[in-house]
Amino acid sequence: MNVPPPAYAKPAVEVLSAEKTYPNGTQALLPVDLTIAEGEFVTLLGPSGCGKSTLLKMVAGMLEPTDGRLLVWRKPVQQIDASGRRMAFVFQSPTLMPWASVRTNVRLPLDLAGVPRGEGDARVDEVLALVGLDRFAAALPSALSGGMQMRVSIARGLVTRPDLLLMDEPFGALDEITRHKLDAELLALWREKKLTVIFVTHSIHEAVFLSTRVVMMAARPGRVVEQFVIDEPHPRTADFMVSPQFSRHARRLQDSLLRASTEQVS
Amino acid sequence: MSAVVESAVPATSQRPAPVAVPAPAVAVAAPVVEASPRMPARRRPPLLGRPRVQRVVYPLLVGVVLVALWQIAVTAMELPPYLVPSPLLMMQTLVTDWVPLGNALLVTLKITLLSFAVATVAGVLISFLFVQSKRIETALFPYAVLLQVTPIVAVAPLIIIWVRNPTAAMTICAALVALFPIISNTTLGLRSVDPDLQAYFRLNRATRWQQLVRLRIPSALPYFFGGLRISSGLALIGAVVAEFVAGTGGSGAGLAYQILQAGFQLNIPRMFAALLLISLTGVALFAAMAWLTQRALGGWHASELSQD
Numbered sequence: 001m002n003v004p005p006p007a008y009a010k011p012a013v014e015v016l017s018a019e020k021t022y023p024n025g026t027q028a029l030l031p032v033d034l035t036i037a038e039g040e041f042v043t044l045l046g047p048s049g050c051g052k053s054t055l056l057k058m059v060a061g062m063l064e065p066t067d068g069r070l071l072v073w074r075k076p077v078q079q080i081d082a083s084g085r086r087m088a089f090v091f092q093s094p095t096l097m098p099w100a101s102v103r104t105n106v107r108l109p110l111d112l113a114g115v116p117r118g119e120g121d122a123r124v125d126e127v128l129a130l131v132g133l134d135r136f137a138a139a140l141p142s143a144l145s146g147g148m149q150m151r152v153s154i155a156r157g158l159v160t161r162p163d164l165l166l167m168d169e170p171f172g173a174l175d176e177i178t179r180h181k182l183d184a185e186l187l188a189l190w191r192e193k194k195l196t197v198i199f200v201t202h203s204i205h206e207a208v209f210l211s212t213r214v215v216m217m218a219a220r221p222g223r224v225v226e227q228f229v230i231d232e233p234h235p236r237t238a239d240f241m242v243s244p245q246f247s248r249h250a251r252r253l254q255d256s257l258l259r260a261s262t263e264q265v266s
Numbered sequence: 267m268s269a270v271v272e273s274a275v276p277a278t279s280q281r282p283a284p285v286a287v288p289a290p291a292v293a294v295a296a297p298v299v300e301a302s303p304r305m306p307a308r309r310r311p312p313l314l315g316r317p318r319v320q321r322v323v324y325p326l327l328v329g330v331v332l333v334a335l336w337q338i339a340v341t342a343m344e345l346p347p348y349l350v351p352s353p354l355l356m357m358q359t360l361v362t363d364w365v366p367l368g369n370a371l372l373v374t375l376k377i378t379l380l381s382f383a384v385a386t387v388a389g390v391l392i393s394f395l396f397v398q399s400k401r402i403e404t405a406l407f408p409y410a411v412l413l414q415v416t417p418i419v420a421v422a423p424l425i426i427i428w429v430r431n432p433t434a435a436m437t438i439c440a441a442l443v444a445l446f447p448i449i450s451n452t453t454l455g456l457r458s459v460d461p462d463l464q465a466y467f468r469l470n471r472a473t474r475w476q477q478l479v480r481l482r483i484p485s486a487l488p489y490f491f492g493g494l495r496i497s498s499g500l501a502l503i504g505a506v507v508a509e510f511v512a513g514t515g516g517s518g519a520g521l522a523y524q525i526l527q528a529g530f531q532l533n534i535p536r537m538f539a540a541l542l543l544i545s546l547t548g549v550a551l552f553a554a555m556a557w558l559t560q561r562a563l564g565g566w567h568a569s570e571l572s573q574d
Contacts, residue, residue, distance in 0.1 A: 060469060061469070062465055062468070062469060081471075089466070089469055091462050091466070093462065095460065095462040095463050095466055097463065097480075097481070097484065098566045098567065099484045099487070099563075099566045099567075100484075108470075108480075109470050111480075112467070112470045112471065112472045112476055112480075113470070113471075140566050141566075142566055
C-alpha cells in the first residue's frame with residue numbers, strides 16, 4: 001500500500017520507522033515509513049488524534065521521535081542549517097507577534113538569521129506582493145481579518161525562500177470561501193516556486209484539490225493506513241472540484257476514512 | 267497569489283486579555299443620547315454621545331453633585347468646621363496654607379516617585395532572575411510573599427532605626443510596599459509566551475538573547491504595565507505610611523505629617539486639604555500610568571484596543 005515516489009525523483013523527506021510514544025504510554029504514532037520526493041504536494045489526512053500534526057512536527061524537528069529516524073534532504077533534521085536549503089513551518093493559527101507590524105512579523109525569520117535590514121526589507125516587499133498584502137506592510141495584525149493574518153503567516157514562511165513548506169492545518173479556522181481562495185493561491189505558488197509541500201488537513205475536499213498524493217491516517221493509535229495518488233493534471237481550477245474525477249477521488253478517500261475509523265488495530 | 271484586497275476590519279478574535287491586567291479604568295458607556303427616529307444612523311454622534319467626552323463628563327458630574335450636596339449639608343445642618351469643614355472652606359485653606367501644604371506635597375511626591383522607581387527597577391531585575399530557572403523562583407518566591415504579607419507599619423520603625431537618612435528610610439519602606447505587584451506580574455508576563463510563537467523562534471534557531479528581546483519582553487509588557495498601575499498607588503500609600511511612622515517634622519515633612527499636626531491642633535480644614543492633595547496625587551499617578559499603558563500597548567493589546 002506504500003506508494004513509492006517516482007523513481008527518478010530525489011527524496012526531500014524520508015521517515016524511517018519513526019514513532020512517537022508519550023511518557024504516559026499514549027501511542028501518538030505507530031512506526032511510519034514514508035518517502036516524499038522533491039516537488040511533491042503530499043497531504044496528511046485523517047481524523048483528530050491520528051498523529052498527523054505529530055508527524056509533521058517530527059519532520060520539522062519540533063518533536064523528537066521515540067524511535068526511528070527522519071531525514072530531510074538525506075540529513076538528520078537537526079543538522080539542517082540556515083546556510084543550505086531551508087524549510088518553513090506554517091501553524092494552524094497565524095502565530096504572529098501582535099505588537100509588531102506586518103513587515104516586522106514577516107521579516108522575523110530573516111532577522112533571526114542575521115540577514116541585513118535592507119536586504120530583508122526588499123525580500124519582505126517581494127513576498128507581501130505575492131500574497132497581496134503589499135499595502136498593509138505597516139499595519140498591525142489586529143487590524144487585519146483572519147484570512148489576511150493567515151496570509152501574513154504564509155508570507156513569513158515564504159520569505160526565507162524555502163524549498164520545503166510544512167503546513168499544519170493552515171486554513172482550518174477560516175470560512176470556506178476564504179479557504180478555497182487560499183488553497184488555489186497556495187497551489188499556484190507551489191507550481192511556480194517548485195516547492196515541496198507537506199500539508200495537514202482533515203478536509204477530504206481540500207486534500208483532493210491540492211495534493212499529488214494523500215496519506216490517509218487513523219486514530220487510536222495514530223498510524224498511516226493507506227495512500228492515494230491524485231494523478232490529475234495541473235493547473236486545477238474550480239471546474240476540477242465539480243468534475244467526476246474529483247468525486248471519484250473524494251469517494252475513495254471517504255471510504256478509506258470510514259474503514260480506518262471502524263477497524264481498530266489490537 | 268492574486269492581489270485580492272480585503273477590507274481591514276478590527277480583529278474580534280484577539281487573545282483574551284491576561285488576567286493580571288486590570289480592565290480599562292473607565293468602562294465605555296453606551297451612548298445616552300436616544301436615537302430619534304429622524305436622526306440618520308451614520309452621522310457623527312453629538313458631543314455628549316462620544317465615549318471620550320463621556321469618560322470625562324460623567325465622573326465630573328457625579329463629583330459636582332457630591333460636592334454640592336456636601337456644601338448644602340454643612341450649611342443646612344450648621345456643622346462646625348472642626349468636625350466637617352465645607353468644601354469651600356477646604357479650598358480656602360488650600361489657598362491660604364499653600365506654602366506648607368505645597369512643600370509637604372513636594373516631599374511626599376518625591377518619596378513616592380523615588381520608591382516607585384526603586385520598586386520598578388528592583389522588581390524587574392528580580393523577575394528576570396526568577397525566570398532564569400524554576401528552581402530560583404521556587405526557592406525565593408516564598409520570601410517575596412513574606413515581604414508582601416508583613417504589614418509595612420510593623421516593619422517601618424525598624425527600617426527607620428537602621429537607616430539614618432529619613433528620606434532613604436521612607437523610600438525603602440514605600441518601595442517594599444510597591445515591589446510585589448511588579449515582581450509577580452512581570453514574572454508571570456515573562457512566562458506567558460504564546461507556545462506556538464516560542465516553537466517558531468526555536469525552529470528558526472533563535473538564540474536565548476533573541477528570544478528574550480524579541481519575544482519574552484514584548485509578551486510581558488501588558489502584565490508589566492498592569493503591575494505598574496497597582497504599584498504606583500501602593501508607592502503613595504507606602505510613602506504616607508512611612509511618613510506617619512517616621513513622624514519627621516521640619517523642612518522634610520510630608521503630607522502625612524501635615525495631617526498628624528492638623529489633627530493635634532484640631533485644624534480640620536487643613537487636614538481635609540492635605541487629604542485632598544494625597545487623593546489627587548493618587549489619581550494623577552493612576553492617570554499617568556494609564557496614559558503610559560495606552561502609549562505602549564495601544565493598537566495591539568486587547569485591553570487597550572480602541573472600542574470607540
